Amino acid sequence: MKRKSLAFYFITLTVFCQGLPVGAISIEQENAIVDHCESIKDSLKTVQKNDSRTRVYLGGYYEMILSKFIMPLNVKMVESSSPSAAALVENQNNFAVTKTTFANDFVSYQKELEDLIASNCKTEPVKFYDELVAVRQKRKVVSNDVVKIRNLINEHIKLVSGLIAEMQK
Amino acid sequence: MSEVNEKKKSGAKKTSRGGRNLIILGVLSVVIAAMTTGVSLAIYHNSGDIYLDRSRPGFLPDEEEIEEDKTEDEEEYDFAKSGKTDLAGLKEYLEKLNAVVRAIDSYEKPFGAEVLSDERLGIVEKVEPEGVNDESLEKVE
Numbered sequence: 064m065k066r067k068s069l070a071f072y073f074i075t076l077t078v079f080c081q082g083l084p085v086g087a088i089s090i091e092q093e094n095a096i097v098d099h100c101e102s103i104k105d106s107l108k109t110v111q112k113n114d115s116r117t118r119v120y121l122g123g124y125y126e127m128i129l130s131k132f133i134m135p136l137n138v139k140m141v142e143s144s145s146p147s148a149a150a151l152v153e154n155q156n157n158f159a160v161t162k163t164t165f166a167n168d169f170v171s172y173q174k175e176l177e178d179l180i181a182s183n184c185k186t187e188p189v190k191f192y193d194e195l196v197a198v199r200q201k202r203k204v205v206s207n208d209v210v211k212i213r214n215l216i217n218e219h220i221k222l223v224s225g226l227i228a229e230m231q232k
Numbered sequence: 233m234s235e236v237n238e239k240k241k242s243g244a245k246k247t248s249r250g251g252r253n254l255i256i257l258g259v260l261s262v263v264i265a266a267m268t269t270g271v272s273l274a275i276y277h278n279s280g281d282i283y284l285d286r287s288r289p290g291f292l293p294d295e296e297e298i299e300e301d302k303t304e305d306e307e308e309y310d311f312a313k314s315g316k317t318d319l320a321g322l323k324e325y326l327e328k329l330n331a332v333v334r335a336i337d338s339y340e341k342p343f344g345a346e347v348l349s350d351e352r353l354g355i356v357e358k359v360e361p362e363g364v365n366d367e368s369l370e371k372v373e
Contacts, residue, residue, distance in 0.1 A: 092355050099354045106354070108290065110347050115291055117342050119284055124336050127308070132329050135312035143317060170280030192355070199348050206343040216333060223326055230319045 088192045096188035107180050111173070118169050125162050125212060133158060133219060147226055154222065158215045165208035172201035
């Protein structure tokens with residue numbers, strides 16, 4: 064009997080939780096969104112502008128590293144049949160793929176952010192907060208891409224440092 | 233006399249037909265221009281180029297940034313032009329690469345989560361710490 068009632072409570076709780084919005088917010092948060100709607104939107108616009116700047120600069124640096132450093136070095140390494148050539152080329156491929164992923168993820172994030180700025184936070188604060196949660200997730204994906212690219216640059220530097228160390232032997 | 237009148241009438245008809253064609257041509261040109269502009273804008277938006285376009289109103293670089301760019305007019309390194317795969321060449325390569333990496337690292341936590349946090353956006357109501365009330369504030373003053 065106890066088991067049955069426990070199962071009943073569990074099912075009721077599950078059904079109740081499914082009915083709640085994704086980013087359930089407190090009444091205080093809801094009121095804060097309505098009260099500070101304009102200032103929140105101004106902050107989001109500033110974030111959008113700063114992100115655009117960061118994207119342009121980082122994208123420029125990544126392109127420079129790929130086209131003026133990694134690719135020409137790898138061409139020479141392959142031509143000279145260097146033992147590190149395979150690892151360098153693999154690193155280059157990963158770098159190019161991650162760079163493209165970063166560009167695409169940034170566009171996806173910006174579209175979401177643009178929609179968030181356009182949405183009405185005064186009349187639909189809960190929907191606004193749900194969209195904000197989605198934007199945060201997209202931003203995290205972009206941030207992870209930046210970390211991945213930085214790791215690939217480190218990997219490339221290690222490979223070249225290894226080559227130098229071998230030459231110095 | 234009647235022939236002259238007919239000729240005049242047919243001339244007027246020709247002119248009006250020409251005028252109508254001119255109007256059609258004008259309208260068509262405007263419609264085609266509007267359509268191609270719409271398609272271009274859709275491509276510009278959907279490709280994501282709009283998010284990299286810093287000449288848009290509200291996205292223009294600040295004066296400080298323009299000044300910084302002016303000072304960074306050094307000649308760019310290109311391994312394809314000057315690089316050699318000997319020891320000195322690779323050392324120079326690493327040195328130049330590290331300079332670019334330092335520029336990348338100058339962006340602290342790019343796309344960090346803090347800027348979109350509830351606190352930063354003012355979504356969390358400020359809760360006054362316990363024991364702080366108007367009376368205590370007056371005493372401090």
